[in-house]
Amino acid sequence: MSAHHHDHHHSGERIGFAFFLNFIFTIIEFVGGVLTNSTSIMADAVHDLGDTLAIGLGWLLDKSGRKSADHRFTYGYRRLSLLGALLNGAILVIINPATKYVGFRASSLLRIKAWLAAKGDSLSKSHNAETGQA
Known part of the structure; x- marks a missing residue:
């Protein structure tokens, strides 16, 4: 049987590459969202920023975890x-849950605004019909 070897040094490099690739894509997406005035692209950029931060945290702690044991941390x-x-x-x-709460509040406010707009339009048409205005 052959021994199973892990090369953790290269995995750290791959995590770093994924971090920088995701970070660059996030910046490009933010710029694209601003230039096109697209809230959906900006929302996706924020999502990608969260992914980038998670990858970065994992990469940082993976690198820090390679330090050898000392008098304070005897296990390393x-x-x-x-x-x-x-x-x-x-x-x-x-x-x-925080994201769901914010999304629910935003959609609730949009529904209220749409209802008020429809009610206002209906009242305006009713008023115009009563006064003979077109």
Whole structure:
């Protein structure tokens, strides 16, 4: 049987490459959203920024986790990558309901505005019909 080897140094480089690629794409998407005045592109850019920050946190803690043991951390820093996974998971658990709340409030406000606009249009047509205006 052959031994199974992991080359963790290269995985860190790949995470760094993914971070910078995602970061550059996020900037391009922000600029595109501003130039086209598109809220959907800007919203996706914010989403991509969150992904970039998560990848960056994982990359930073992966690099920090390679430090060897010292008098303070006798096991070493290897568990920092686990901390990164825990933090990313906690952030998702917190942000998911917050995002849904903001979206629900925004859609509720849009429905109220649409209802008021329709009611105002209806009142205006009723008033015009009563006064004989077109």
